[in-house]
Amino acid sequence: MFTPIPNPTTKPSAPKFGEQDLVRRSASSVTPPAKRMTEVAKLIDVSKCIGCKACQVACLEWNNLTEEVGVNVGVYDNPHDLTPNTWTLMRYTEYENAESGNLEWLIRKDGCMHCEDPGCLKACPAPGAIVQYSNGIVDFVHDKCIGCGYCIKGCPFNIPRISQVDHKAYKCTLCVDRVAVGQGPACQKACPTQAIVFGTKDEMKQWADHRIKDLKSRGFNNAGLYDPPGVKGTHVMYVLQHADKPQIYAGLPNNPSISPIVEVWKGVTKYAGLAAIGAFAAFGFLHHVITGANRVSVEDEKNAERLAEGQKS
């Protein structure tokens, strides 16, 4: 068993990190802190999940969210997708394993992966609306969010959702407010089987190794850790029984990375575009300086008068 994080004292304590620990800030630059905090991570062991949804409930509870009553369409997923109020969602997949002949119930807790290279932050046009702390947590600052939905286009995992009530984007915060005072995320706290554990990224990798060895000893030869390098690793990682096929887990991307379209849009287009506008304006200015105004001459007016006179006669 992974040693659980002890309960906190009832005395209020100051947050352990804040504004001074930002490594990235959307649409602006920050001076990186001299000392990077130890990276944290949440490890979700799909093989241990029993699908009880305690994590979903804990998330709603801690973050003071209420989901609308939905409709049953014959699957366990409830609600059917992430919403501005559902920041984490159990996705159930019935997988027929051709090798073993077994029916496997793959239950993946979906939510923000807290990428080391966050696409949402790269796409965001509002300064400071998305921030990344040096411990790896990516958070949305709602005061500054303008609701444009660019984060949705930047995200390789299709996680952020825009509220139609206040027109701001919402997603898992990795319980930044709990982590700041030495606690683990609410979902982790509520998990009855330790399918969710929380600690430093190194600890989580070690624990994952231990779990993967165990799974391999039980015949899951392709068991492995999901920490995709395409986004330079994530701060929410999965232990998968079939790490060679992430897509069978309700469409978990095989090799996620920020879309090249987003990279082009936020990279070369931005600079080339402003340069083109500047070049056109500069051309106009130079042309006017060199050739001078194109003026109508007295002769032109006289010619027109003669022409119009002809009309009278």
Add this chain to the structure above:
Amino acid sequence: MSRSEVDRGDDVSPGKPVVVHRYTAPARINHWVTAISLVLLALSGLALFSPSLYFLTGLFGGGQMTRFIHPWIGVVLFVSFLGLFFRFFRLNLWQKTDSVWLGRMREVLAGEEEKLPEVGKYNAGQKMVFWSMSLLILVLITSGVVVWDQYFGNYFTVEQKRVAVLIHSVTAIIAICVWIVHVYAAIWVRGTIGAMTKGQVTGGWAWRHHRKWLKELVASKN
């Protein structure tokens, strides 16, 4: 070329100088609604395009308001431009002499108009501004709807929105460049602005820049 270069509402009043009526009041209003919308769209669009221009959101009451109002101004522009399109498209149809005019860009830029073919109501440059804006605005409204999440967020996939937002920004940049050409030409060719403020230009202006139009206009009065 049997096409008449004279538009409905075009008129000429003899005198010193000759006054030529180029645009009717409704056409001018239509133009300025489009112009104001386009400037507001460029400002609000650029604010969301580059972080270095985000401060422009202040003109619209902040980021949320900019995000909200930009697409609606786009709708105004689209409808307004549609009006301009139907007003002006006939005399903007391309003719053989336009290619000759365009082939003599050096003379055009030097202002040596005596070396160019006589021009009707619009020259080839104006026609290119007209047609490129028509095409660009069509692309902008289409791609704009795809990324208008507040109303159309559920109708398109994330991948489609990524493509749309890239197309939208590149097209908008081109449209701004075309707009710079349009405005600069109106400033460089003195006496032009009156066409869109008072609806009038002088006879000399028409003789110099649009002689074919002036000749046909005078002839049509006989």
